[in-house]
Amino acid sequence: TWTPRNFTMADPLSITTGVLALLGTCISVVGTIKDIQDGAAIVEVKVKGLLSDVESFAQVLQMMKDTLEDAKVKSSLQATGHIGNHWNNLSTTIKDGKNTLINLQNILDKANKTVSFLNNPRKHLRLKGATEQIAMFQQQIQSYRDTIQLSLQTVIL
Numbered sequence: 001t002w003t004p005r006n007f008t009m010a011d012p013l014s015i016t017t018g019v020l021a022l023l024g025t026c027i028s029v030v031g032t033i034k035d036i037q038d039g040a041a042i043v044e045v046k047v048k049g050l051l052s053d054v055e056s057f058a059q060v061l062q063m064m065k066d067t068l069e070d071a072k073v074k075s076s077l078q079a080t081g082h083i084g085n086h087w088n089n090l091s092t093t094i095k096d097g098k099n100t101l102i103n104l105q106n107i108l109d110k111a112n113k114t115v116s117f118l119n120n121p122r123k124h125l126r127l128k129g130a131t132e133q134i135a136m137f138q139q140q141i142q143s144y145r146d147t148i149q150l151s152l153q154t155v156i157l
Contacts, residue, residue, distance in 0.1 A: 015087060016068050018094035019061055025101040026058040032108045036127060046131060050138050057097075057145040064152050073155055090151050097144040104137040 033051045067073055111126040127134075 012068075012074055015091050015094065016065070018091060018098070019065050019068060022094050022098045022101065023058060023061040023065060025098055025105070026054060026061060029054050029101050029105050029108065030058060032105060032112060036108060036112045036123070046134065046138075047127070050134060053138055053141050053145070054101075057141050057148075060145050060149045060152065064148055067152055067155055086151065086154070090148070093144055093147050093151075097141070097148075100137055100140045100144065104134070104141070107133050107137070 030051065033047060033054060036047060107130050111130050112123065113126075115122055
């Protein structure tokens, strides 16, 4: 059963700050994925899919950032009841998304490290070895993107 992690109300600044921090982490992960993609002799479909998912997540976060700057939306951030719970849940999603992206970044950095002997084949093997973990992170990113996108649609309506 689902239980809320935090009963405190999310303040507008923390949600906006959280979105900005998550967007920055997202952009960093995109850069690392592109480095892996550029450095690998054989680019796997999974890396391309991961890149696409992280880039689309960054686009949704950019739209959320832009939406949060709207005066009407800013005033609803301090609401209580169902709307307040919505913002609290969104704040939790943002924090979880940032942790997921940081963990993905760590995995990608390990896979992308440069060595002096047989660099590309070893990089490819490290990437292949991390495939299961990367797939798990990719699913989580898709879930966060979908949740934030649904929240964005709800706010706009």
